[in-house]
Amino acid sequence: MTMTEMETVAHWIGGERVEDAGRYGEVTDPATGAVTRRVAFASAADVDRALAAATAGFEAWSAQSLARRSNVLFRFRELVAVHADELARVITAEHGKTFDDARGEVQRGLEVVEFACGAAHLLKGEASEAVGTGVDSHSLRQPLGVAAGITPFNFPAMVPMWMFPLALACGNAFILKPSEKDPSASLLMAGWLAEAGLPEGAFNVVHGDREAVEALLRHPGIASISFVGSTPVARFIYETATAAGKRVQALGGAKNHAVVMPDADVDIAADAISSAGYGSAGQRCMAISAVVAVGSAGDALADALEARVDAVRVGPGVDDGSQMGPLVTGAARDRVVSAIEAGESEGGQLRRDGRGVSVPGHEDGFWVGPTLFDRVTPEMSIYRDEIFGPVLVLLRAETFDDALELVNSNPYGNGSAIFTADGRTAREFEQRVQTGMVGVNVPIPVPMAYYSFGGWKQSLFGDLHVHGREGVQFYTRGKVVTERWPEQARGAEYGFPTHR
Numbered sequence: 001m002t003m004t005e006m007e008t009v010a011h012w013i014g015g016e017r018v019e020d021a022g023r024y025g026e027v028t029d030p031a032t033g034a035v036t037r038r039v040a041f042a043s044a045a046d047v048d049r050a051l052a053a054a055t056a057g058f059e060a061w062s063a064q065s066l067a068r069r070s071n072v073l074f075r076f077r078e079l080v081a082v083h084a085d086e087l088a089r090v091i092t093a094e095h096g097k098t099f100d101d102a103r104g105e106v107q108r109g110l111e112v113v114e115f116a117c118g119a120a121h122l123l124k125g126e127a128s129e130a131v132g133t134g135v136d137s138h139s140l141r142q143p144l145g146v147a148a149g150i151t152p153f154n155f156p157a158m159v160p161m162w163m164f165p166l167a168l169a170c171g172n173a174f175i176l177k178p179s180e181k182d183p184s185a186s187l188l189m190a191g192w193l194a195e196a197g198l199p200e201g202a203f204n205v206v207h208g209d210r211e212a213v214e215a216l217l218r219h220p221g222i223a224s225i226s227f228v229g230s231t232p233v234a235r236f237i238y239e240t241a242t243a244a245g246k247r248v249q250a251l252g253g254a255k256n257h258a259v260v261m262p263d264a265d266v267d268i269a270a271d272a273i274s275s276a277g278y279g280s281a282g283q284r285c286m287a288i289s290a291v292v293a294v295g296s297a298g299d300a301l302a303d304a305l306e307a308r309v310d311a312v313r314v315g316p317g318v319d320d321g322s323q324m325g326p327l328v329t330g331a332a333r334d335r336v337v338s339a340i341e342a343g344e345s346e347g348g349q350l351r352r353d354g355r356g357v358s359v360p361g362h363e364d365g366f367w368v369g370p371t372l373f374d375r376v377t378p379e380m381s382i383y384r385d386e387i388f389g390p391v392l393v394l395l396r397a398e399t400f401d402d403a404l405e406l407v408n409s410n411p412y413g414n415g416s417a418i419f420t421a422d423g424r425t426a427r428e429f430e431q432r433v434q435t436g437m438v439g440v441n442v443p444i445p446v447p448m449a450y451y452s453f454g455g456w457k458q459s460l461f462g463d464l465h466v467h468g469r470e471g472v473q474f475y476t477r478g479k480v481v482t483e484r485w486p487e488q489a490r491g492a493e494y495g496f497p498t499h500r
């Protein structure tokens with residue numbers, strides 16, 4: 001089939017599918033390597049069209065009462081819940097993750113929608129009576145206007161749902177630029193928002209690459225940018241969009257550490273680390289990628305991890321028996337393979353090697369099996385770089401303080417975890433570790449929707465994390481009203497008003 005004969009993943013602008021584009025990208029099934037669809041790539045003119053639709057959508061949507069807005073979100077929530085399997089199947093087909101994993105992603109996204117249904121509570125202002133003689137004050141939180149979101153491939157439903165439900169609940173219109181690698185989930189969600197009663201133009205999707213992103217970043221009609229993706233792009237997004245006067249939250253890459261103390265239960269730690277390191281083929285921003293074994297913990301942990309690696313069932317995400325799917329693209333597979341080669345040549349002890357894994361009947365899929373390096377040191381590239389694949393590196397530290405220093409010296413600061421049986425050590429870790437999200441015997445400490453998600457250091461550019469209270473702050477701006485209803489003229493006063 002030629003590109004022109006393929007099904008097109010269209011833009012969604014003003015409540016309609018827009019298929020025409022000057023450029024298209026290919027969408028592949030990572031388990032087979034086959035190109036399955038083409039996706040329209042937006043030009044600056046397409047972004048202009050989306051913005052015109054969103055500006056009109058904002059007028060209609062922001063005028064609706066809080067009760068109506070939350071009704072629409074409730075209906076959207078029901079539609080996603082009813083169609084959760086369909087959404088998960090689309091995710092598996094384009095991302096490659098297992099169906100169960102995709103269902104889990106949909107569930108975590110839905111939790112943000114549920115939180116957004118109750119956002120009215122967080123939009124309440126404050127009021128003070130008699131701040132001066134006959135003077136009262138109250139505060140308002142108002143929408144920004146048109147908000148935009150640019151999202152990565154690894155959670156094509158959940159990460160957009162970190163953004164648009166709250167943005168909409170706060171009264172904004174939204175333009176989503178999803179990853180071009182797995183774009184179809186966004187269109188399903190756009191359709192359900194329309195079915196739920198969202199006015200046309202309040203939610204739009206433009207697909208594409210850097211051209212679409214740059215148009216969004218520089219367009220004066222867009223008030224805010226929420227970005228989730230790799231650190232170099234996050235930095236570029238932050239610098240470009242703030243220079244254009246926009247509010248920005250740009251979440252970047254990660255190197256999440258698990259510190260394992262000698263008193264930790266080695267089986268519990270190994271199960272947790274193996275799931276967090278190899279689940280979704282290591283393509284989670286909260287995946288554990290570096291394990292720091294303290295003192296005597298190292299050898300037993302290395303053996304226990306090796307045993308888990310040997311038991312991981314690698315296969316297509318649609319097969320019930322698969323625990324780990326392929327990498328998202330051939331390029332991602334090649335990048336992970338090069339990282340493993342570099343780790344070997346730098347002297348890492350390769351205990352399990354996922355290169356060359358082949359899945360019968362799916363020989364052209366983008367496979368790399370679970371890989372385990374031991375005796376890794378902080379100078380090695382497999383430790384320094386974000387690999388974003390199923391590769392765990394094990395480092396050894398003599399003491400808790402050494403382990404903590406290692407974690408805190410890392411330029412990333414997304415998540416971290418400690419495995420221990422000692423409350424005092426756990427508390428010390430929680431207090432001193434420099435990451436935005438911390439797990440105590442919990443390997444992937446993704447906060448619930450009513451807390452906020454985000455990292456520190458090079459894992460976040462900007463000030464406010466996503467969803468939870470900080471999400472509401474991000475998508476609104478404050479206004480304070482001071483009012484007086486005088487009965488008679490008081491005469492002009494030229495000093496600075498004190499209201500006394």
Ligand code: NAD
Pocket residue numbers: 150151152153154155159177178179180208209210213214228229230231233234236251252253254284285386388414454455459
């Ligand atoms: P990516 O940075 O390549 O792409 C993210 C988005 O930016 C996509 O929509 C893409 O089209 C766009 N983009 C890519 N290159 C661009 C460029 N040069 N200019 C403008 N736009 C560009 O990330 P990815 O490969 O899709 O996702 C994986 C990365 O995302 C990993 O680094 C992972 O750690 C990170 N991530 C972070 C979090 C977090 O919460 N911190 C969550 C999920 C993923």
